[in-house]
Structures are given as C-alpha cells and as structure tokens.
Amino acid sequence: MLLTVDNFNLWFHGRNEQNNPVQTQVLHNISFTIPKGKTTALVGESGSGKSVTAYSVLRLLEENSTISTTGSIIFENRDLQKLPFEEMRIIRGNRIAIIFQEPMSSLNPVFSVGNQIKEPLLIHRRMVKKEAEKEAIRLLDRCGIIDPERCMTAYPHQLSGGQRQRVMIAMALACRPALLIADEPTTALDVTIQAQILQLIHDIQMEFNMGLLLISHDLGLVKKNADQLVLMKNGFIVEQGRTEQLFSSHSNSYAGQLLSLTTREHKQKEISKSPLLLETENLSCFFATARSWGQFLRREKTRITAVNKATIRLHRGTTCGIVGESGSGKTTLAFAILKLTPVKAK
Structure with missing residues (x-):
C-alpha cells in the first residue's frame, strides 16, 4: 500500500472571547488508503476537513495544531508524523507533490514560471541549470502549454487560469512523485478546461503509475475519476468504499442521500403545454x-x-x-x- 492513514486525529488551539485557551478537534479517527496507481477521493462540503486532511499528510499544518499520538500516516513504510523535519522536507515536493486549489495565489508573483519549475529540479534532482532548463520546457510541453519556451519567461499574472493550473501540474511532476495530491484542481476553470485538466492528470497518473489523492466537492467529477471514495462531514468519515458501489447503493444515510443527488432520474416536465x-x-x-x-x-x-x-x-x-x-x-x-x-x- 502506498499510503495508509490510520486513526488520525487533529486539534487546533486558540482562544475564546474571554481570552481563555480552547481546543477544537477538527479531524476524528480518519482512516483510508491509497494503492499505487489508484485514485482515492476525499469528498465533502466546505469545512468538512478534506483539505486539512491532505495538508496533514504533507505536515503543512499551522503551529497551533496538535496530532494524536495513537494515529499514523504511513507512506512507503515510513510514518510521516515521526520523521525529522529534514527527512520530511526531502519527501515533500519530491516523493509527494501537491496541486493547490488556487494557482494564482500558490505561484510566486515575482518569479518567472521557468524559475519556479526549475527550483525542485535543482534542489531535489540536483540538475545543473542547463539540464533543468531543458527539463522544465519538456514538462510544460507535456502538460499542454502551446509555447513552452515563451511560457518559461512569463510571470503568473500573464497566463490564463488554465495555463496557470498546467504550470502547477508541471511543478508537481518535476520530481516524478509517487503520490500526487490534487486539491480542487478545477476550481474556477471553464467546463472545457476542467475536462482537459482532469484528462491531463489522469494521463500522467497512468504514465508514472502514481497514487492520486483527489479532493473535491463535485460528486460528478469524483464518480468519473476515483477508484475509492471517502465521504467526510464535520471532520468525520461518514462512509467510504469503492466508488461504483457507493453510487449504486440506495442508503437512507447522509451519504446515500448525498450520492443519490447525482444519480436520481428526474422526470422531464411536459413543457409543450406551458406558455x-x-x-x-x-x-x-x-x-x-x-x-x-x-x-x-x-x-x-x-x-x-x-x-x-x-x-x-x-x-x-x-x-x-x-x-x-x-x-x-x-x-x-x-x-x-x-x-x-x-x-x-x-
């Protein structure tokens, strides 16, 4: 198994209106797996805990967070929560990569696209500058950028939303990760561009046999792209299993009602009689x-x-x-x- 999250709990610390310290549990006994070459989707409404679960895998949490000592996140037979910072830094961006939800805020506005793609190549793959330049152009071309040489010198604000997302994918693929985390990868993109981006991620996943953790609130998208489905609500996993089984089941639970929204057959009204x-x-x-x-x-x-x-x-x-x-x-x-x-x- 590529990734195993087992009984993971997370708390955030803060202060209330009286300035007294308070502790809020945001993740409760989270457990799921991602096999190599397969896609597991975290699905739920806003605030259900999807993104914070993904950030927990990468240890990209705020300093005011506390994790449970009984839970574990095992990646390639190593518990990520117990690794020293330097070892985790090598894994992050190298063996595990992430495509963030909003590329415009994730890309650095003062550095060119080329410099941002070359950075992981220079740090993790230890390429020389000319070699990194060639590889960055190849990655942009592989991700569907029409003129990769020109894109190398462009800045994020000079690109369209779809182009910026392709750049984020190129950066994520720079070190050929074993696990790719895609956090709402099609947010704010046109329908046509969404389909292209999802197809690109799927093709690259098949090419490199990567595991994929797909985060989304779009059940239609998940139904087409995920092997396993993990449905979250208020920091809990309310149901999980193989995607086709969950969509074909008729449950009276919250999960069944939510999933039925994408499969319910609506009878077409007779509009010819209305004026x-x-x-x-x-x-x-x-x-x-x-x-x-x-x-x-x-x-x-x-x-x-x-x-x-x-x-x-x-x-x-x-x-x-x-x-x-x-x-x-x-x-x-x-x-x-x-x-x-x-x-x-x-």
Whole structure:
C-alpha cells in the first residue's frame, strides 16, 4: 500500500472571547488508503476537513495544531508524523507533490514560471541549470502549454487560469512523485478546461503509475475519476468504499442521500403545454474591430461574430441553461436578449 492513514486525529488551539485557551478537534479517527496507481477521493462540503486532511499528510499544518499520538500516516513504510523535519522536507515536493486549489495565489508573483519549475529540479534532482532548463520546457510541453519556451519567461499574472493550473501540474511532476495530491484542481476553470485538466492528470497518473489523492466537492467529477471514495462531514468519515458501489447503493444515510443527488432520474416536465415566455430565432451579434489601413491606403472595417444564429425557446416555469467556455458567447447572448448590445435577427 502506498499510503495508509490510520486513526488520525487533529486539534487546533486558540482562544475564546474571554481570552481563555480552547481546543477544537477538527479531524476524528480518519482512516483510508491509497494503492499505487489508484485514485482515492476525499469528498465533502466546505469545512468538512478534506483539505486539512491532505495538508496533514504533507505536515503543512499551522503551529497551533496538535496530532494524536495513537494515529499514523504511513507512506512507503515510513510514518510521516515521526520523521525529522529534514527527512520530511526531502519527501515533500519530491516523493509527494501537491496541486493547490488556487494557482494564482500558490505561484510566486515575482518569479518567472521557468524559475519556479526549475527550483525542485535543482534542489531535489540536483540538475545543473542547463539540464533543468531543458527539463522544465519538456514538462510544460507535456502538460499542454502551446509555447513552452515563451511560457518559461512569463510571470503568473500573464497566463490564463488554465495555463496557470498546467504550470502547477508541471511543478508537481518535476520530481516524478509517487503520490500526487490534487486539491480542487478545477476550481474556477471553464467546463472545457476542467475536462482537459482532469484528462491531463489522469494521463500522467497512468504514465508514472502514481497514487492520486483527489479532493473535491463535485460528486460528478469524483464518480468519473476515483477508484475509492471517502465521504467526510464535520471532520468525520461518514462512509467510504469503492466508488461504483457507493453510487449504486440506495442508503437512507447522509451519504446515500448525498450520492443519490447525482444519480436520481428526474422526470422531464411536459413543457409543450406551458406558455412560451421567450423565443429567439437566428439571433446574431457582431462586434467591429479596430479599423486598419488596407491595400492602397484604403481604410477597411472588419468585424467578428460573437453570436451566430442562436435559436432558443423558454417556456414559463422552466429553466434553459446556456453553457460554454469563456468567450463562447453566453453573456453576449443574454445582453442581446435584453437589447444591451446590437443584434441581427430574423
């Protein structure tokens, strides 16, 4: 077994309104395993203890925390909680890597992307600078960055959200870890980019036979990507097991009710009998671009199509969802319906 968390408990210390010391237990008897090459997902609502469990594995906890002496976190036959700081530092980022939830706040804004990817290569793999430069470019290319050489000199704020997440994945893979922790890796990304990032993580996991600890509150995402499911609530594990078994079970427990939300078959309402509330037919929107000097110094006008022949029908009492990545025309269509932007329609 690659990772075994057994009977792990965690407390945070603080002070109350009367300035008296108080102790709050945030994790209660946490136990789960991650086999090599498999994915275990920690799932739960905000504040359920998912992220703090992951940070406990890496010992990235605040100084006001106390762990139970009876529990253990065994990785590659070593108890991480009992390792000296220097040994843990070698494991962290080397044998165990993490993709943080928000890359913009995790990447250093004053260092270029290239320098941040090269750092673990220089420290853990002890490469020379030229070798680290080549490997960093290769990692960016492997993670789907279109122009990796240019990206090496860019700073985090100059990249899109999807690109920043790919950079985080490249950094995590720099030392070919045995265990990868992905903390909400698709937060704030477009649907299309989410699918690409998840596919990238899956492909790399298969390539390196890594164990994956996936943290998410998205049950649909977990159902498609996890082998084992650990459902948490208020610092407790309320249910765990093989993903397909949990989703196929019909339980009256909290876990069963929550899991049933993703599998429940909703009967489609007969919308044809309800009155038509809104209809668009062949609605198009165009935006003029900056004028440019054409051949023989003639000024040419160009335009781009933001919405192309959109036809939708919305009946009273029903919901019409408009879905797409950034720049696909969702907001422009809504503005066009409200006549907040010029339109052309049949």
